[in-house]
Amino acid sequence: MGAGHSHDAHDHHHGDAGIRAFAWVTLLNLAYTILEAAYGFATNSLALLSDALHNLGDVLGLALAWGAAVIARRKPTETHTYGWRRATLLSPLANAIVLAGFSGALAWEAVRRFFAPPEVPGTTVMVVAAIGIAVNLGAAWFMHGGHDDLNRRGAFLHLLADAAVSLAAVLAGAGMLVFGWRWLDPLTALLVGAVVAFSAFGLLRDSFNAAMDAVPRQIDQSAVRAFLASCPGVTAVHHLHIWSLGAGEIAMTAHLVRANADDHDVFIDSIAHDLDERFGINHPTLQIEFGSGCHDDHDRAPHY
Incomplete structure (x- = not known):
């Protein structure tokens, strides 16, 4: 009985460009999350605070993905004969769980605020959320082109979802500014929770299947x-x-x-x-x- 394996040479490690992309995107999102949270507390805006919490979840997920991309470069050993490349499968799984948890917290706080929506300056919400659109689209551009990589795909999808959420916050700010609709603030937070839950479900399904060798x-x-x-x-x-x-x-x-x-x-x-x-x-x-x-x-x- 004969046995054989492909003799083609394959690059088993992620390139430095991919790791740099994770580094830049993580740091950029962390900076924006701090800015958004600061303005959210200053203006008592749940829309900004919820989006900041969502972005914090993504920052944690991106940090995990960044770490996984670095760990995946470790060479095979006697005990880990494939190296640590499967770390890129575990990171999206953890990321999805974190996102799902945040979506529940956002929904709970949004429902509570519907009964007594506070006064929120619509202009500030619009400006800060507009910055978020630019930040998230720019970060997604760094992640584009790696859709065969579940790790990068998860980051890319989250960043696009973040841009959409920031757009919703801009529209909510406009509604509060023009019409005085204070209920738009908790409503936007509810929409954020729904977006997070939806994206988390797809990523959780794919990453779980990959971790189970499907x-x-x-x-x-x-x-x-x-x-x-x-x-x-x-x-x-x-x-x-x-x-x-x-x-x-x-x-x-x-x-x-x-x-x-x-x-x-x-x-x-x-x-x-x-x-x-x-x-x-x-x-x-x-x-x-x-x-x-x-x-x-x-x-x-x-x-x-």
């Missing part, structure tokens, strides 16, 4: 199986497993029954290249078997 959402496992089964000389495919190793890195193992062939090394290199090009699977491990004692597990329980 097949990445963008990959059709049946298509991968069909591709492997169609390769020259392959008569059966079994023990097929696909999972995420970390940001932008997808692993796969498979047993291929290929009895009448002696070009296994060339075959494995060719298949590894095609798996990367077609499906983005860049860490395949293929085991070649000769067929007599092997059985297809397509209709059986997964083998571990």
Whole structure:
């Protein structure tokens, strides 16, 4: 029975540019969060305070993502043979939990304030929230282009949501300024909580699945199986497993029954290249078997 692994060289580490992006975005959002919270307390605006609390949650999440990106660069060891790249899967999970907690706190305070909405200066709310739009869109630009990285994708989506929330605060400030509608302040906070909860749910689902070694959402496992089964000389495919190793890195193992062939090394290199090009699977491990004692597990329980 022969065994093989892709011999293609892959860069297992995140580039310095990605880490710098996390650093800049984290520090920029922290500075704005402090500014927004200060004005929120000064004006007694729940819209600003709730958005500042939301931004603080994102700052904590971004800090986790930043730390995970740094930790992921650590080289493999005898005890951590894949290195620490899976830290980029745990960070979004923690981020989503933090966001979900903040959304509940915001909703509770907003409902309480509906009974006695305070007087809030609409102009200040508009100006500070407008700064937030610029900050969040600028920070999202730093995160753009890394959507195969769940870590960066989570940060990007949160920053876009923050920009939308800041826009809602601008509109609320305009309503309070022009019409004197003080109830817009807690209403905006309720909307913030809803936006946070919605974004947290999607990220929580994806990050939990990744942490549980689910097949990445963008990959059709049946298509991968069909591709492997169609390769020259392959008569059966079994023990097929696909999972995420970390940001932008997808692993796969498979047993291929290929009895009448002696070009296994060339075959494995060719298949590894095609798996990367077609499906983005860049860490395949293929085991070649000769067929007599092997059985297809397509209709059986997964083998571990």
